[in-house]
Amino acid sequence: MSLKSFNHFETLCTKPIKEVRNTANHQLGINPSSAFRFDNTADSIKAFLSQPGSHVYSRYGNPTVDPVGQRIADLEVSGSKTKAYGVLTSSGMAAIHICLQSLLLPGDTVITQEILYGGTSELLNKVFVPQKIKVLNLNFSNLISLEKSLLKLKGNKVIYLETPVNPNLACVDIKAVSKIAKKFKVLVIVDNTFCTAYIQKPLLLGADIVLHSTTKFLHGHGVSMGGAIVTKDKLLMHDKIWPFLKLIGSTSNAFDAWLIHLGLKTLHIRMQRHCDNAMALANYLDQHENVQKVNYPGLDNHKDHNIAKNQMNGFGALLSFEVKGSIQNAKRVMDGLSLAAIAPSLGETDTMVLHPASSSHLRVDKKLREQHGISDTLIRVSVGIENIEDIINDFNIALDFKIRAK
Ligand SMILES: Cc1ncc(COP(=O)(O)O)c(C=O)c1O
Known part of the structure; x- marks a missing residue:
């Protein structure tokens, strides 16, 4: 019996089919594989050591998901020389959760508006407040009170804002808020779901992180749930955001990522x-x-x-x-x-x-x-x-x- 053929009926039913590829896709394909295989242990070690980036397991990264997250990042800084790094998440709420959870510890403060998307307010009050993370609601049109609060507050702080605000469409001056935040070395996070980078580019106005519910305009067709986190800071992405995403596991999947990419085209x-x-x-x-x-x-x-x-x-x-x-x-x-x-x-x-x-x-x-x-x-x-x-x-x-x- 040949040991190499492995062609018993049960084995043929079971074993993965190797993709035959002699030309490249013109369009992004859907790759739903949970795991990726290596030719030898040395390749496996190399792949695990070069995370994030190489594909080992789809919760860590996936060939369909990763480039779509990166395309959203590229759009957020398009027309400039700035670089940005993006990841997709399983929903907009997952993007908000992963981002804040990776930045905040007990005793820290989220400075935000009184009115936000209802789910975000609920997340802050029901998930972050019980972790002893404080939530301070401010009116961002009063820059003096923002500056005073930043002076007074102890510990690590982040500013979290939506503009235009859901649903009263009030707007926050991203440049002005970011300028004050920089003075205090405080990160500014903007939920850019309502605008997308076509209308507003918070990273180019001084913000540090942009979040999206891709469920909305980025996908645009109402048949996919997803979120995205984008930052200009490569270390922040690699050392904080990506590890939390991998560990909490609110990652996107190949099919949703592919649907989001179709939406981006138009x-x-x-x-x-x-x-x-x-x-x-x-x-x-x-x-x-x-x-x-x-x-x-x-x-x-x-x-x-x-x-x-x-x-x-x-x-x-x-x-x-x-x-x-x-x-x-x-x-x-x-x-x-x-x-x-x-x-x-x-x-x-x-x-x-x-x-x-x-x-x-x-x-x-x-x-x-x-x-x-x-x-x-x-x-x-x-x-x-x-x-x-x-x-x-x-x-x-x-x-x-x-x-x-x-
Ligand atoms: C501004 C904003 N941010 C975040 C979210 C949450 O997104 P998702 O429903 O994809 O979790 C929503 C949902 O409506 C939203 O309107």
Whole structure:
């Protein structure tokens, strides 16, 4: 019997098929292998010693996942000489968790806004506060109070911000905050999910780390969950972020990474159309007699319009508006829409609406959310890339009713 053939039925069923490759893929392939094999022990040792980078096991790194994380990093610094390093995670929440967990120890402080994506606030309060990591909520438009807090606070600190903020679309001046942070050697982390690098590049404005929920615009088609962490600091990525990602195991997978990469191919075209449509819808809503207020950084009357103009290339797809009258009127508008979907996500090709007070910000104290403009009549819109006349017509029909005096 030949020892080398190993061709018994059971063995042939079981043993991995070696890929036959005589030309290279033109497009990124999907490589879902959990483990990677070595020709000999010396190669295995070499691969384990050169982590991250060489492929040994997919929780450590994967040939489909790694280049997509790196492409997102390249986009964040495109047009500059700056280098950035990126990894994909299993969700946007995983990106936020891994990033903060790798930087903070008991006694440290996260300085952040009062209003953030609801999941981020919950993560800070339910996961980090019990670890004795403090959360300090500040208004980042008050730079003097930021500087005073940085002077006063002991221990390691990071600044965590979202701009524009979900869902009131307030904007934070990334350059100004980063300048102060640098003075105190404090890292600035920006959740850039709403903008993507097409609209805003926080790393080039002075921030140290950018996070994404790739579930939103980067993938853009609503059939993949994912996140990304990008930093300019190679050591920070290699010695802190990547080891935590590997150990906690919230890594992405080949199929999601491949879906994200498909989304990236049309990112620039989609984002431009999202911006154009959102601007047109914001202008339309701003003139409507049944609308109390529109929050869109592209409108001259938005309180942070100048900040947005200085740091954004376009004003994004997200807007929110308050319907006049009671919560019943807001519900009536939501239910009256037929093209826009009521769905708790954003950044997909179609228009989506959400009622923050009863969904994403349900667990935020009513007084606090109202202070930040998240009233019972506020509706958030993720404006899609459909024909703009159809989008406006949909809202026109939904808003077509007489508001009764209270
Ligand atoms: C601004 C922002 N950051 C992070 C997340 C979390 O992302 P994921 O749902 O992919 O975990 C979301 C989700 O809506 C978000 O809107």
